[in-house]
Amino acid sequence: MLSSALAYALAHRTAHLDALRDWLRIPSVSTLPEHAADVRRAGQWAVDRLHAMGMPRAEMVDTAGHPVVYAEWLGAPAPTLLIYGHFDVQPVDPIDEWARPPFEPRLEGESLFGRGASDDKGQAFAVLAALESFLKSSGRLPVNIKVLLEGEEEITSPHLAPYLRDHIAQLRADAILIADQDMIDPQHPVVMYGVRGNVYVEIEVRGPASDLHSGTYGGAVDNPLNVLVRLLAGLQDGATRRVLIPGFYDAVQPLSAEEKDLLAQAPITEEVGLFLTGAPTLGGEEGYSLVERISVRPTLEVHGIAGGFTGAGSKTVIPSNAVAKVSMRLVPDQEPAEIARLLDAHLQRVAPPTVRWELRVIGMARPAQTDPRAPAVQAAALAYERGFGHPPVYLRGGGSLPIVRDMIDSLSPPGGAIPVVMIGFGLPDDHTHAPNEKLHLPNFYQGIETVIHYLDILASQA
Amino acid sequence: MLSSALAYALAHRTAHLDALRDWLRIPSVSTLPEHAADVRRAGQWAVDRLHAMGMPRAEMVDTAGHPVVYAEWLGAPAPTLLIYGHFDVQPVDPIDEWARPPFEPRLEGESLFGRGASDDKGQAFAVLAALESFLKSSGRLPVNIKVLLEGEEEITSPHLAPYLRDHIAQLRADAILIADQDMIDPQHPVVMYGVRGNVYVEIEVRGPASDLHSGTYGGAVDNPLNVLVRLLAGLQDGATRRVLIPGFYDAVQPLSAEEKDLLAQAPITEEVGLFLTGAPTLGGEEGYSLVERISVRPTLEVHGIAGGFTGAGSKTVIPSNAVAKVSMRLVPDQEPAEIARLLDAHLQRVAPPTVRWELRVIGMARPAQTDPRAPAVQAAALAYERGFGHPPVYLRGGGSLPIVRDMIDSLSPPGGAIPVVMIGFGLPDDHTHAPNEKLHLPNFYQGIETVIHYLDILASQA
Numbered sequence: 001m002l003s004s005a006l007a008y009a010l011a012h013r014t015a016h017l018d019a020l021r022d023w024l025r026i027p028s029v030s031t032l033p034e035h036a037a038d039v040r041r042a043g044q045w046a047v048d049r050l051h052a053m054g055m056p057r058a059e060m061v062d063t064a065g066h067p068v069v070y071a072e073w074l075g076a077p078a079p080t081l082l083i084y085g086h087f088d089v090q091p092v093d094p095i096d097e098w099a100r101p102p103f104e105p106r107l108e109g110e111s112l113f114g115r116g117a118s119d120d121k122g123q124a125f126a127v128l129a130a131l132e133s134f135l136k137s138s139g140r141l142p143v144n145i146k147v148l149l150e151g152e153e154e155i156t157s158p159h160l161a162p163y164l165r166d167h168i169a170q171l172r173a174d175a176i177l178i179a180d181q182d183m184i185d186p187q188h189p190v191v192m193y194g195v196r197g198n199v200y201v202e203i204e205v206r207g208p209a210s211d212l213h214s215g216t217y218g219g220a221v222d223n224p225l226n227v228l229v230r231l232l233a234g235l236q237d238g239a240t241r242r243v244l245i246p247g248f249y250d251a252v253q254p255l256s257a258e259e260k261d262l263l264a265q266a267p268i269t270e271e272v273g274l275f276l277t278g279a280p281t282l283g284g285e286e287g288y289s290l291v292e293r294i295s296v297r298p299t300l301e302v303h304g305i306a307g308g309f310t311g312a313g314s315k316t317v318i319p320s321n322a323v324a325k326v327s328m329r330l331v332p333d334q335e336p337a338e339i340a341r342l343l344d345a346h347l348q349r350v351a352p353p354t355v356r357w358e359l360r361v362i363g364m365a366r367p368a369q370t371d372p373r374a375p376a377v378q379a380a381a382l383a384y385e386r387g388f389g390h391p392p393v394y395l396r397g398g399g400s401l402p403i404v405r406d407m408i409d410s411l412s413p414p415g416g417a418i419p420v421v422m423i424g425f426g427l428p429d430d431h432t433h434a435p436n437e438k439l440h441l442p443n444f445y446q447g448i449e450t451v452i453h454y455l456d457i458l459a460s461q462a
Numbered sequence: 463m464l465s466s467a468l469a470y471a472l473a474h475r476t477a478h479l480d481a482l483r484d485w486l487r488i489p490s491v492s493t494l495p496e497h498a499a500d501v502r503r504a505g506q507w508a509v510d511r512l513h514a515m516g517m518p519r520a521e522m523v524d525t526a527g528h529p530v531v532y533a534e535w536l537g538a539p540a541p542t543l544l545i546y547g548h549f550d551v552q553p554v555d556p557i558d559e560w561a562r563p564p565f566e567p568r569l570e571g572e573s574l575f576g577r578g579a580s581d582d583k584g585q586a587f588a589v590l591a592a593l594e595s596f597l598k599s600s601g602r603l604p605v606n607i608k609v610l611l612e613g614e615e616e617i618t619s620p621h622l623a624p625y626l627r628d629h630i631a632q633l634r635a636d637a638i639l640i641a642d643q644d645m646i647d648p649q650h651p652v653v654m655y656g657v658r659g660n661v662y663v664e665i666e667v668r669g670p671a672s673d674l675h676s677g678t679y680g681g682a683v684d685n686p687l688n689v690l691v692r693l694l695a696g697l698q699d700g701a702t703r704r705v706l707i708p709g710f711y712d713a714v715q716p717l718s719a720e721e722k723d724l725l726a727q728a729p730i731t732e733e734v735g736l737f738l739t740g741a742p743t744l745g746g747e748e749g750y751s752l753v754e755r756i757s758v759r760p761t762l763e764v765h766g767i768a769g770g771f772t773g774a775g776s777k778t779v780i781p782s783n784a785v786a787k788v789s790m791r792l793v794p795d796q797e798p799a800e801i802a803r804l805l806d807a808h809l810q811r812v813a814p815p816t817v818r819w820e821l822r823v824i825g826m827a828r829p830a831q832t833d834p835r836a837p838a839v840q841a842a843a844l845a846y847e848r849g850f851g852h853p854p855v856y857l858r859g860g861g862s863l864p865i866v867r868d869m870i871d872s873l874s875p876p877g878g879a880i881p882v883v884m885i886g887f888g889l890p891d892d893h894t895h896a897p898n899e900k901l902h903l904p905n906f907y908q909g910i911e912t913v914i915h916y917l918d919i920l921a922s923q924a
Contacts, residue, residue, distance in 0.1 A: 196677065200776040209740025214763045215658065215861025218791050219755035220735050222745030225764035226698060233695030236688060238814075273682050278671020283684030283816035293681035301676045302687035303779055304770035309787060314662040314825045316789055317765055320740075325771060327778055329680050352700075354745035363776045399677025 002456045004137035009129065009448050016129045016448065017112070017441070019049070023087070023121050024105040024114040030066055030088035030155050039066045039151040042087040042121075046128070046149055047071070053132035054139070055147070063159035066151030070170070073135075073145045078462045080144035081376075081455070082173035084407070085124030085180060086153035089116035090433045097435035110441045117439035119432035123179040123425055124149060126444055130451035142459035146173055153180075156365075157403050164410040173418065175376035176407055177454070179447070181424030184393060186443060188267060189384040189450075191377060192422035194369030194396035195404050196298070197330035199339050202360040203231065203347070206321040211308075214316040222354035224322040225308055231357075232324055234350060235343075236300050240286040243300045243328070247342045251333045255296055262372065266291045266393045276428075295396040299329045327363075329398065336364035368405035369396060374419040379457040384423070387450025397422070423450070464918045466599040471591065471910045478910065479574070479903070481511070482587045485549070486567040486576040492528055492550035492617050501528045501613040504549040504583075508590070508611055509533070515594035516601070517609070525621035528613030532632070535597075535607045540924050542606035543838075543917070544635035546869070547586030547642060548615035551578035552895045559897035572903045579901035581894035585641040585887055586611060588906055592913035604921035608635055615642075618827075619865050626872040635880065637838035638869055639916070641909070643886030646855060648905060650729060651846040651912075653839060654884035656831030656858035657866050658760070659792035661801050664822040665693065665809070668783040673770075676778040684816035686784040687770055693819075694786055696812060697805075698762050702748040705762045705790070709804045713795045717758055724834065728753045728855045738890075757858040761791045789825075791860065798826035830867035831858060836881035841919040846885070849912025859884070885912070 009016075028042035029035040043060050050058035050071040058071035066088065074080070092102040092115055100106050105114030116122065134141050148171065150160050164171065183189045207224040208217070236243055243249070268291045273282050284293035293299075307322030309315035328339060340361045351357050370377060372394050384392045404420050412418045425447035431437045471478075490504035491497040505522050512520035512533040520533035528550065536542070554564040554577055562568050567576030578584065596603045610633065612622050626633065645651045669686040670679070698705055705711070730753045735744050746755035755761075769784030771777035790801060802823045813819050832839060834856050846854045866882050874880045887909035893899045 198677075198778070200778070207739075207741050212739060213861070214761070214765070214789060214791065215660075215859075217739060217756065218761040218763055218860060219746045219759055220744055220752055221739050221741040222703075223763050225767070226694075226762070229691040229694040229764060229767075230698075230700045232688075232691040234700075236692075238692050238696075241684075277669075277674060277679060277683050279669050279683040279816065280818055281816050282682055283814065284681045290682055294679065297681055299676070299680040300688070301680055301685050301778070301780055302691060302770070303676070303777060304772040304781075305687065305691075305767040306772035308764070308766035310766040310768035310785070314787065314789070315765060316660070316662070316763070318763055319766075323772070325776065327676060327776070329676065352745065354741065354743050356742055397677070398680060399675070 001134065001138045001142065002452065005133040005452045006449060008133040008137040009452060013445055016125070020112070020122060020125045021105045023125060024116050025103055027103045028088050028151065029091050030152050031091055036066065039088050043067050043069045043149065043151055046087055049128060050147065053128070054135040063163055065159040068151065068160070068163055069147070069149040071147040073141050075140055076142065076144045076459070078144070079174035079458060080146060080172070081458060082146045082148060082171055082176045082411070083127055084148050084176060084178045084403070085127060086120045086150045087124065088151040088154050089121070090119070090154050094435060099436055111438040112441055113436060113438045115437055117437050118426040118430035119437065120153065120180045122439040122444060123447065126425060126447035127177070127179050127451050129448045130455065133448065133452055134455065142455045143462070146171060160403055161406040164406055168410055171411055173411065175419045175421055176411070177421045177423070179423050179425065179451070181397070181422060182426040182428050182430065183424065183443070184267060185427065186388070186440070187390050189388050189390060189392040190424065191372065191380050191392040191394050192397045193372040193377060193394060194332070195367060195401045196398055197334060197336055197367030198327055198363065198365045198400040199330065199336035199361065200325070200327040200363035201340060201343065202323055202325055202362055203228065204321060204323045204358045204360070205231070206356045207354065208318065208320050210320050212318040214318050217318060221318065222352060223318045224355055225319055227352060227355050228305065228322045228324055231347065231351060232302055232326070241284055242286070243298065245342050245346045248298070248339065251335065251338070252298065253332050255292065259296070262394050263291050263295065264289065266395055291395070294398040296331055298331050298334060300326065302326050329400070330367045332367045332369050334367060336366060365400040365402035366405040368408055368420070370417070370420045375461050376419040376458065377421050379461060380421045380423050380454055382457050383450045383454035386453040387446050463596065463600045463604065464914065467595040467914045468911060470595040470599040471914060475907055478587070478591045482574070482584060483567045485583050485587060486578050487565055489565045490550050490613065491553050492614050493553060498528065501550050505529050505531045505611070505613055508549055511590060512609065515590070516597040525625055527621040530613065530622070530625055531609070531611040533609040535603050537602055538604065538606045538921070540606070541636035541920060542608065542634070543920060544608045544610060544633055544638045544873070545589055546610050546638060546640045546865070547589060548582050548612045549586065550613045550616050551583070552581070552616050556897060561898055573900040574903055575898060575900045577899055579899050580888040580892040581899065582615065582642045584901040584906060585909065588887060588909035589639070589641050589913050591910045592917065595910065595914055596917065604917045605924070608633060622865055623868040626868055630872055633873055635873065637881045637883055638873070639883045639885070641885050641887065641913070643859070643884060644888040644890050644892065645886065645905070646729060647889065648850070648902070649852050651850050651852060651854040652886065653834065653842050653854040653856050654859045655834040655839060655856060656794065657829060657863045658860055659796060659798055659829030660789055660825065660827045660862040661792060661798035661823065662787070662789040662825035663802060663805065664785055664787055664824055665690065666783060666785045666820045666822070667693070668818045669816065670780065670782050672782050674780040676780050679780060683780065684814060685780045686817055687781055689814060689817050690767065690784045690786055693809065693813060694764055694788070703746055704748070705760065707804050707808045710760070710801065713797065713800070714760065715794050717754065721758070724856050725753050725757065726751065728857055753857070756860040758793055760793050760796060762788065764788050791862070792829045794829045794831050796829060798828060827862040827864035828867040830870055830882070832879070832882045837923050838881040838920065839883050841923060842883045842885050842916055844919050845912045845916035848915040849908050
């Protein structure tokens with residue numbers, strides 16, 4: 001069954017590539033209302049494809065937003081794998097920077113260019129192609145499969161958590177597979193066993209009723225910008241880069257010696273960090289390695305400060321108000337709502353009476369992690385070795401993917417935690433979310449083979 | 463001589479008002495190249511007026527920028543008074559907010575509306591009308607008079623300091639009179655015996671080579687905005703509001719008990735400060751009164767911070783660079799160039815090696831003061847009492863007027879300091895530099911009388 005699936009995949013590389021190109025032609029930009037019909041079309045395309053490959057059930061399900069696609073094949077005794085992916089894509093601006101139209105996918109050397117080529121249609125299609133390879137060559141799959149594809153990932157999945165809560169029985173599984181991430185390079189695939197959370201806030205400081213001239217009034221009133229930079233600077237220690245909000249670290253799980261060793265194996269060196277960022281030197285929290293700083297440690301970043309005058313030349317204005325955008329990446333078990341509460345309590349203690357201030361939470365995502373020793377995760381490591389010829393690097397992701405925690409919360413068995421297996425076939429230079437997005441074709445084909453191996457290994461564990 | 467001059471001024475109120483309206487019709491906006499000919503016309507108008515009133519010498523002198531007007535009458539044995547004013551005006555935008563066209567002056571109740579009505583054509587004309595009142599009624603002036611009017615005050619007088627240096631003998635005088643400021647209200651005229659200086663800088667912090675995603679890289683590099691707010695917060699003590707740049711206060715003259723008493727008489731209360739600013743509470747440097755904070759103490763203000771993202775919603779960007787605009791108001795004997803040097807030395811000590819940074823000085827003005835006990839200043843106090851019926855408040859101005867220090871430096875006698883007598887007939891609600899600028903006509907007429915008294919008192923001191 002394995003060998004015939006692999007043979008099918010090899011024989012159908014061109015057919016799979018052509019099918020992916022069809023999918024990429026649909027401009028399923030979820031954030032733009034004028035593309036809502038295209039998002040639906042991209043979902044219907046997936047439903048048709050799932051039917052055609054022999055999935056007995058495949059359907060589009062409406063939500064309050066864009067639809068989701070659900071499909072299943074339940075002909076095996078055990079286990080059951082839930083596959084997640086998304087068929088919506090990022091907008092294409094700045095359109096002028098694309099060498100070719102973003103929805104006219106084209107081949108160039110070993111790359112397929114087009115919006116969604118890597119994120120996530122190309123990777124989701126690789127998983128579908130693996131299913132097809134089994135179904136078309138053997139008429140069955142090695143394990144039970146449930147497929148859940150959504151059309152709102154690029155707009156933070158507002159309707160996925162409700163869908164999960166409403167379809168717990170339908171979606172129940174032994175593990176979840178997500179293929180929507182990058183490798184370090186083609187020799188270093190990545191098993192991601194966690195994601196950071198995030199809480200994004202605005203801190204507004206208001207002082208005088210209107211802008212004042214710093215000659216006439218300078219010294220008489222507290223300048224909201226002066227107060228704001230003081231409040232912001234007070235959030236983080238200048239020497240250790242530790243966050244100074246009381247209670248901020250209370251829920252952070254200590255890093256075990258075992259995980260420390262695991263992370264130390266990732267080939268993410270200072271040299272790599274300097275090369276990738278172009279920073280004069282790297283910087284970060286005292287007492288932690290580079291890879292720990294970007295994966296298992298929380299951070300605090302100021303993203304922008306509005307208020308006053310930033311044009312050319314000089315204007316001696318004391319602004320009546322100033323607003324900072326700040327986010328904190330969170331790690332298990334920090335809860336964004338609790339961190340926002342701690343920040344509010346801190347500001348209440350330290351903000352001076354010379355100003356009024358307001359804290360606004362404008363985005364939250366909870367952190368999540370899975371046990372890298374879980375058999376379903378170890379199966380992915382072995383599958384990478386067989387598909388790419390290289391064992392993977394284990395990492396917790398620095399970014400935020402709130403659906404991971406939503407799926408764990410909704411679909412874990414009583415007293416346990418469903419493993420979430422995060423793999424991917426993208427590369428750091430795929431330009432996802434940017435002009436000239438591409439997919440590295442060798443990764444596409446080896447990705448299909450990796451998923452074929454994965455399903456085979458998963459069946460052998462049962 | 464005094465009484466005939468006062469009688470002339472009273473008899474010619476309408477004629478003086480009409481003449482001022484003529485001057486105001488000339489749109490002498492110095493910052494706009496298309497109005498260069500208008501600035502020259504406004505200067506020529508003054509030359510013609512000075513000739514017509516009987517000044518034996520009155521001429522326009524070209525500079526590398528807009529011209530200056532010089533006039534003199536030297537028929538008295540002593541003393542000699544140099545009168546300074548300016549005939550250029552601020553731009554008129556936002557033009558839509560003017561109730562009537564800004565260069566079609568109109569009377570409404572006790573107000574004359576039009577650009578320049580208060581700043582400074584109206585006030586400069588009051589001084590010229592006082593000279594005319596003596597010359598036309600008695601054929602002479604009580605003291606020697608030199609008149610220097612410039613056309614670049616609203617663009618920081620770039621060519622006045624060179625003119626002063628090149629015409630020291632021509633401009634030599636015993637005192638300088640400037641009428642270009644506000645009273646607190648019609649019952650509280652102001653003798654201003656100093657101005658603060660200013661040094662306006664940009665502090666730029668550069669980190670990664672391009673903007674980075676805070677998920678992928680958050681924790682690995684020092685965020686330039688995080689570093690910048692830390693550097694800015696480190697410039698000022700959060701409790702005392704003292705500036706923390708080492709050496710910043712070294713050159714600040716201590717406040718004498720005598721001056722402290724003088725300033726304490728100014729009717730500038732917390733209530734007034736709260737009413738004028740609308741701030742929740744006032745704030746400022748520990749250990750100093752409100753009036754001291756806005757006049758004799760230096761300050762540090764953040765005016766704006768650029769870099770990163772300040773639009774609606776959230777963007778998790780680590781900006782590659784961030785720039786703050788900061789100014790410090792300075793008091794005698796702080797030198798702006800020295801303060802910039804101290805700031806640079808401070809930043810060299812405290813800036814972390816994780817970023818590159820640059821300090822750019824984009825504006826400097828030196829502080830200045832004059833002795834409020836000088837007879838020429840005391841004469842102004844007495845003149846106010848006679849012209850307005852109220853003794854003046856003594857204040858050092860919080861804003862910056864670099865020509866004051868330039869004139870003191872160029873025109874003071876060896877070992878001494880030429881008194882600079884700063885008076886004015888504007889009101890805080892005159893909307894100078896704003897739409898619907900106006901002049902309070904009672905102040906205009908009493909201003910003319912005050913200057914008539916001033917010249918008379920000055921002569922009696924000789």
